[in-house]
Amino acid sequence: MRAQTDHPINDLLAQRWSPYVYADRAVPEVDLKSLFEAARWAPSSYNEQPWAYIVARKEDTAEFERLLSCLVEANQQWAKHVPVLALGLARLAFQKNNKPNRHAFHDLGLASASLCVEATVRGLVVHQMAGIEPQRAREVFNIPEGWEAAIGIAIGYEGAPATGEESLRQRDAARRPRKPAKEFVFGGSFGKTVPWL
């Protein structure tokens, strides 16, 4: 569902949204390659690139089930219909000196945001999930110490609303509320709105 923006933004950003109803359609390899290539070229603190993704396609049934089992039940309900699932992982310490990387989650977010934009270009939709079981993911996928599963990612094609379960359809039809920019863009001191907004 397209964003109703207060000011003009690029069409790709306005088109991006996180639906619950997906089409039963596989994502071509060529597109998947480009999604992770887009993530690869995201900026990161000290160019550490502290991200990793574990990806499972629905046609690889066993792999897909293992990844699905790392989502919380509420997310499994809708994510079982998507053609591609992924986990986004962050490396929490710098490789060169093992000191904490305070920006690891931020940089994973940037990589995933690039992935979202590339997906939109290709007519795909991405729905991210905080609702995962990180400890289970660690066991299932042998995630080493120092790395943390931070996010689940569903990738696929938007489904026709009529094809979705009623509860999922209702969620897709709900409004997408946003705070006005005045509530988060400040100047001079925290909480002080800039005059040009």
Ligand SMILES: Cc1cc2nc3c(=O)[nH]c(=O)nc-3n(C[C@H](O)[C@H](O)[C@H](O)COP(=O)(O)O)c2cc1C
């Ligand atoms: C970090 C993150 C965690 C999220 N976790 C979940 C989740 O566990 N389950 C879910 O259904 N949606 C989840 N979402 C989707 C958000 O609810 C959604 O992005 C938000 O409502 C804004 O809607 P939009 O993406 O369509 O603009 C998550 C999104 C992000 C970025």
